[in-house]
Amino acid sequence: MNEKIIIFLFLLPILSFYILVWLYPLLLVVLQSFGIPALTTRAEGEYPTLTYYVTFFSTRYLDYLWFSFWNSLAAVLLALVTGYFTALIAFIYEFKGKRVFNMISKIPLFVPYLIAAFMWWLLLTPRGYVYDLLLHLGLINEQVKLANDPLGIGIIFANVWMHIPYVMLISIGTLKVINPELIEAARVLGANMRRTVRYVFIPLSIPGILASLQLVFISMFGGFSVAYILGASFPNYLSVRIFEDAAVLYKWSFASVGAVIYLVTSLVITYFYSKITRWGLKV
Structure with missing residues (x-):
């Protein structure tokens, strides 16, 4: 045969x-x-x-898509910075309780998105621990909403918390493959830790950073549970609007248009991101 x-x-x-x-x-x-x-x-x-597509691009559906994009981008940047530098500190320094710290940092990996969303909703609503702490420190006033707010602050809090471990795991893997001789050479040449991080660790971690950026962004951009629990009625993620069209309003065609636009947008973002990544790695 x-x-x-x-x-x-x-x-x-x-x-x-x-x-x-x-x-x-x-x-x-x-x-x-x-x-x-x-x-x-x-x-x-x-x-x-094409009626449903015309309606999509001529109504507030685009606001849902834009909100999904910028809110996810803000959350992924915060998760990237926090997760990478936390991984860097854990990689460079030895300290008492490091094993316990590594175990605790992985807890969000085992928490379902829906449970995490409810947890942050309880923390960020008035009388919640985080809300009361920020109120006591004078960082917010009683008029500020951290959950179900039009800026999606609660969504950002929850998404950052849930995705930091993913960034840390990818970053740790990238840091471990850095040639120790390069780090030693930087120290021999008189570079302090800050300069070593800037000129050795960060440039050689770019592949891991870019991989984290793509994986975490796509996960946040297409998320539903967190936005549904912590988001406002408007604006919110497009995934929430798709659910409302399909399960509440029974507008199947509008929901399908939203799904197609979501998919195409994700593919376009991934395509240009891959192009930028290849260009960055060559440079």
């Missing part, structure tokens, strides 16, 4: 699985966004239409 046929037969089960559980439902969503509810049946008067 031809070798290519054997390979195809081995791959056929997994290809069939992906077609049935991913490609076919995706095709149905795309068709639904054009007003076609099914492949096999079509009621009288049901023809492909």
